[in-house]
Structure formats: C-alpha cells, structure tokens
Amino acid sequence: MPEGPSIVLLKEATAKFEGKKVIAVSGNSKIDKTQMLNNKVIAFRSWGKQLLISFNGFSVRIHLLMFGSYRIDERKEIPERLSLTFKNGELNFYTCSVKIIEGNIDDAYDFTADVMNDNWNAKAAKKKLKLIPNTLVCDVLLDQQIFSGIGNIIKNEVLYRVKIHPNSEIGKIPSLKINKLIKEARNYSFEFLAWKRDFVLKKHWLAHTKKVCLRCNHPIIKEYTGVYHRRSFICTNCT
DNA sequence: TATAATGTTTGAAC
C-alpha cells in the first residue's frame, strides 16, 4: 500500500515515538540493530515512498516496496523485519527493505523533490524535465528523483485529469500543459492523502482500473506502458 | 486456485 501519501500517514502514526528511546530491537533484517538500542529517535520523516527514522548520526530507511506493511502496538502472524520497542509502545515493520543511511539525512536526500513535502520545488521539477525531452511522460512521473512519492495509481489519475496520453514524449508536450501536469502531480497526491486517511480512496478513482470514461462514456483501455511496463488506463476518446 | 498488483535492486546480456 505504499505511494507517498501512504507513507505520510505512516509518519503521522509514528509521531508518539518521536524523541523516545528504543528500549528493545529485534527482527530478521540483516542490518546492525545494536546501534539503535538505547538511542532516542530524533525524528520520523518521509521522503517519497520511504520512511526515515533519524537517530544521532544515522538514519534507518524503511521502504515498503510492493507488499510491505506495519503495525503499531500490535503484531501480525508473520515475523517482524524490524521491531522497535519504546516505553510507550512498539513499532513493527514487515516484508520491507531496511537500510542504514550514515550521517545527516539532509545531506543524503533532496526534500524539494518530494511531492508531499512543504519544500516541494515545482520549478526544479520542470528543469529536470527539460533535460529528458525524449522520455515518455508515464516514465517521468514514476521517476523518484523528479516526482518522489508518485506511484502507479497517482500516475494514472494525474494523466487522466490533465488529459495527457501516457506515451507522450515530454519534449512534445506544450509548456503550459507541463505546468499543469506538475501542479496536478502534487495536488492529486494530497487528495489521495485525504481519501486514504478516510479509507475512501478507491471510490474516487476516475481512471485507475476503470473500464468506462466518466467524462465521455467511451471505453478506457488498459495498456502496459514505458520502460517499467506498468499498466496505464487510457480513455480512447478524450485521453 | 492462479493471477496480478500501489515497487525497487541486482546482475546478466547486449
């Protein structure tokens, strides 16, 4: 369940552990877990689809990939990949990627590339697009260095809303439409967040998994597009 | 029950 907005919700859920000391660590992750023990979490942050747990001098990066999950103050049947116990509860992660990032997190990550971040920089995104005119828009939206946090659902919903075909080359899209695309990438991500928070995300999908266009009633076709071969949902009439 | 899906990394192949 992990596109950027879902990780924002995860970050919010961990807030009660901020500033708290880890009093036990376990899990089948191969990283060195001892360095977390008896250390305080300085902050939980999100960057795109990643949760960053910052300690003094290093951070733990959690990536849920396609199937990862988490539980707070409860456990699943399957073994924990990483489990952190605090005085006021526990934080458990399953089937995820766990890595240690040494040093200051601000040196390792550009938070202006995260569509969910307060410091999101639309102009910087546009600059990056100028450098890759031959790339398809469907691939560009999934590029985490440009639109960190956007996944396949957001990609499809954004393209449908701004009426751009996923196979359009970036360099062939008019500048004003590119602006609209970049704006909607962030705007829709926040709508996604609000709907996800209220457990009503799916019913607001206009294109993703849909078979008929709500705008013009023509069929929506499914096509695997771009270098990632991810499914796209395209209205055959009004794009 | 077999399949496909909100994702990324790795290393082989070209």
Added chain:
DNA sequence: AGTTCAAACATTAT
C-alpha cells in the same frame, strides 16, 4: 563501458 532487461523478492485480494 554504458544501457537495457528480466529475474528476484514477497503478500494478499480477487
């Protein structure tokens, strides 16, 4: 040597 590609990982709903 740089790019491209498929495989690997792993869970769950349909």
